[in-house]
Amino acid sequence: xxxxxxxxxxxxxxxxxxxxxxxxxxxxxxxxxxxxxxxxxxxxxxxxxxxxxxxxxxxxxxxxxxxxxxxxxxxxxxxxxxxxxxxxxxxxxxxxxxxxxxxxxxxxxxxxxxxxxxxxxxxxxxxxxxxxxxxxxxxxxxxxxxxxxxxxxxxxxxxxxxxxxxxxxxxxxxxxxxxxxxxxxxxxxxxxxxxxxxxxxxxxxxxxxxxxxxxxxxxxx
Amino acid sequence: xxxxxxxxxxxxxxxxxxxxxxxxxxxxxxxxxxxxxxxxxxxxxxxxxxxxxxxxxxxxxxxxxxxxxxxxxxxxxxxxxxxxxxxxxxxxxxxxxxxxxxxxxxxxxxxxxxxxxxxxxxxxxxxxxxxxxxxxxxxxxxxxxxxxxxxxxxxxxxxxxxxxxxxxxxxxxxxxxxxxxxxxxxxxxxxxxxxxxxxxxxxxxxxxxxxxxxxxxxxxxxxxxxxxxxxxxxxxxxxxxxxxxxxxxxxxxx
Amino acid sequence: xxxxxxxxxxxxxxxxxxxxxxxxxxxxxxxxxxxxxxxxxxxxxxxxxxxxxxxxxxxxxxxxxxxxxxxxxxxxxxxxxxxxxxxxxxxxxxxxxxxxxxxxxxxxxxxxxxxxxxxxxxxxxxxxxxxxxxxxxxxxxxxxxxxxxxxxxxxxxxxxxxxxxxxxxxxxxxxxxxxxxxxxxxxxxxxxxxxxxxxxxxxxxxxxxxxxxxxxxxxxxxxxxxxxxxxx
Numbered sequence: 001x002x003x004x005x006x007x008x009x010x011x012x013x014x015x016x017x018x019x020x021x022x023x024x025x026x027x028x029x030x031x032x033x034x035x036x037x038x039x040x041x042x043x044x045x046x047x048x049x050x051x052x053x054x055x056x057x058x059x060x061x062x063x064x065x066x067x068x069x070x071x072x073x074x075x076x077x078x079x080x081x082x083x084x085x086x087x088x089x090x091x092x093x094x095x096x097x098x099x100x101x102x103x104x105x106x107x108x109x110x111x112x113x114x115x116x117x118x119x120x121x122x123x124x125x126x127x128x129x130x131x132x133x134x135x136x137x138x139x140x141x142x143x144x145x146x147x148x149x150x151x152x153x154x155x156x157x158x159x160x161x162x163x164x165x166x167x168x169x170x171x172x173x174x175x176x177x178x179x180x181x182x183x184x185x186x187x188x189x190x191x192x193x194x195x196x197x198x199x200x201x202x203x204x205x206x207x208x209x210x211x212x213x214x215x216x217x218x219x220x221x
Numbered sequence: 222x223x224x225x226x227x228x229x230x231x232x233x234x235x236x237x238x239x240x241x242x243x244x245x246x247x248x249x250x251x252x253x254x255x256x257x258x259x260x261x262x263x264x265x266x267x268x269x270x271x272x273x274x275x276x277x278x279x280x281x282x283x284x285x286x287x288x289x290x291x292x293x294x295x296x297x298x299x300x301x302x303x304x305x306x307x308x309x310x311x312x313x314x315x316x317x318x319x320x321x322x323x324x325x326x327x328x329x330x331x332x333x334x335x336x337x338x339x340x341x342x343x344x345x346x347x348x349x350x351x352x353x354x355x356x357x358x359x360x361x362x363x364x365x366x367x368x369x370x371x372x373x374x375x376x377x378x379x380x381x382x383x384x385x386x387x388x389x390x391x392x393x394x395x396x397x398x399x400x401x402x403x404x405x406x407x408x409x410x411x412x413x414x415x416x417x418x419x420x421x422x423x424x425x426x427x428x429x430x431x432x433x434x435x436x437x438x439x440x441x442x443x444x445x446x447x448x449x450x451x452x453x454x455x456x457x458x459x460x461x462x463x464x465x466x467x468x469x470x471x472x473x474x475x
Numbered sequence: 476x477x478x479x480x481x482x483x484x485x486x487x488x489x490x491x492x493x494x495x496x497x498x499x500x501x502x503x504x505x506x507x508x509x510x511x512x513x514x515x516x517x518x519x520x521x522x523x524x525x526x527x528x529x530x531x532x533x534x535x536x537x538x539x540x541x542x543x544x545x546x547x548x549x550x551x552x553x554x555x556x557x558x559x560x561x562x563x564x565x566x567x568x569x570x571x572x573x574x575x576x577x578x579x580x581x582x583x584x585x586x587x588x589x590x591x592x593x594x595x596x597x598x599x600x601x602x603x604x605x606x607x608x609x610x611x612x613x614x615x616x617x618x619x620x621x622x623x624x625x626x627x628x629x630x631x632x633x634x635x636x637x638x639x640x641x642x643x644x645x646x647x648x649x650x651x652x653x654x655x656x657x658x659x660x661x662x663x664x665x666x667x668x669x670x671x672x673x674x675x676x677x678x679x680x681x682x683x684x685x686x687x688x689x690x691x692x693x694x695x696x697x698x699x700x701x702x703x704x705x706x707x
Binding site for chain 1: 320
């Protein structure tokens with residue numbers, strides 16, 4: 001390995017020039033996709049989880065299979081697939097966000113199902129003994145408890161989703177890593193671009209992990 | 222007046238195991254009946270059938286002369302619709318061995334949840350009634366806490382208030398002191414004695430507390446192998462059982 | 476439809492090549508990830524503080540920065556240091572390091588999940604730490620690990636599609652080529668199905684391993700998809 005000096009490897013000037021652009025893409029795209037994607041994943045995931053639990057087998061079984069296929073195949077390929085399916089006028093940023101959200105909704109659904117199953121049978125029985133209607137039992141008793149049990153997993157999936165946003169590269173959405181790569185292409189300073197992108201990811205991941213832990217503590221009964 | 226509960230030829234099977242076979246008995250309005258017997262004799266299953274937590278394999282259960290889950294129409298056994306079952310079930314309350322309080326709700330919300338969302342009572346009205354009930358069980362000052370901060374005995378008293386808040390005609394008590402530390406049993410039984418004296422709610426009680434059974438119940442039924450071995454006034458059954466098995470059972474729990 | 480099928484028939488050799496690349500990335504990546512996970516997983520429970528810290532820093536670094544960033548770093552930046560690698564090898568190393576870091580958490584979690592009484596029992600028999608780990612703890616932790624590895628392997632297979640970003644002609648690339656001559660739904664339907672079958676085969680294989688490991692411990696064959704695998 002030929003030794004290179006730090007100056008050869010790292011130019012503060014190049015880094016300073018790149019930072020606003022990369023950081024801008026982080027806030028404008030990466031963060032946005034993560035937040036909206038999480039909202040989609042949580043709501044669709046909860047819907048799927050409840051559906052697989054209450055729908056008759058003839059609906060629930062195929063549904064679970066479709067969820068398995070989505071969960072077990074590459075997000076990148078799904079993004080490309082969706083980008084060719086939609087009309088060309090559609091903004092691929094939102095198409096990509098929806099695909100990421102739906103992809104992760106299958107993971108969240110699995111976690112929700114585990115959370116629903118972890119709710120003590122006695123809770124269902126008490127709700128029935130009080131004659132609470134099914135809908136109210138789900139909404140007021142089972143789902144709040146399931147959600148609590150699921151929260152750490154949801155946090156992890158969100159972090160995971162966040163780190164998957166560079167897959168949007170595949171459909172040419174200008175998220176942070178794509179911007180870094182393009183900046184690298186034009187300046188031939190890939191190292192600063194990718195290092196900055198990596199550090200932003202690292203900082204945001206650590207921050208989210210910390211926030212999730214705080215949230216968990218705040219939700220203890 | 223029809224019996225408040227009537228079991229008619231009730232059979233309950235779990236897979237190949239028959240838990241109750243051809244069971245017949247009546248509970249009169251206001252009557253408090255204690256079910257005793259070795260574990261696995263089907264006592265808890267009877268309570269769970271009345272609460273419709275288990276599916277009735279064969280036979281009929283009548284509440285106030287009306288069918289609970291199955292009706293006889295033109296000589297056929299017909300399953301009732303969920304809605305009809307729910308209507309009857311509103312008159313029945315249950316207190317569980319493991320309390321089953323809702324951990325995501327405060328004590329008072331546990332008590333007002335069903336009156337508001339099932340009976341459609343106003344929030345204020347439900348709250349006042351709940352506070353009165355919590356006062357009755359000695360926990361008015363804990364109304365806004367979460368159940369996790371209460372002792373087992375306190376949890377069970379909240380569960381009793383929660384069941385009473387629905388103004389049930391029938392109260393089912395399923396081993397309500399079995400999960401409690403011995404020193405907490407007295408408080409819970411005291412509250413129940415109080416309820417028994419001050420109301421005319423019919424009760425089906427499963428318990429191992431023989432003194433409590435003697436004090437509050439009008440009738441004791443001894444179960445063995447899914448059938449009634451003997452029944453009668455508490456004093457007779459608990460002091461002078463006519464069956465050897467009853468005597469052995471009583472020796473084992475006293 | 477016949478057009479689609481004809482195009483598919485013509486594309487079969489290229490699809491085969493794509494599958495071959497994807498499988499190379501999967502197997503190579505899994506092997507590197509396994510080694511990385513065991514090394515750093517064991518370091519993370521080492522009694523020596525500095526070793527634990529090194530493990531924490533490395534694991535958090537590779538978990539915290541995105542796979543794509545790591546891949547681009549290896550691909551674009553490493554040559555600066557005079558290290559030029561073949562693209563497949565670059566992919567294998569990136570996948571191995573990234574998923575290996577997740578795997579280290581599985582190893583750590585599984586070992587910690589072994590009943591404390593087992594550690595104490597082995598110590599009471601005067602076993603050396605090495606023997607204790609090798610003979611007593613590891614076989615029990617292994618069962619838990621397999622369940623976590625199962626999830627991780629599926630993730631890794633999905634992750635191989637990043638190969639596209641560094642110009643590799645993997646399965647994902649060949650599907651996109653196929654699309655040119657067929658309906659989009661047809662090409663991607665075939666493609667997703669192929670990925671699904673690969674993932675299913677890998678998952679079934681690991682589940683069989685898990686069953687065997689459970690039987691060896693005298694446990695029932697039912698699989699526990701519990702704590703270890705859930706936290707990716």
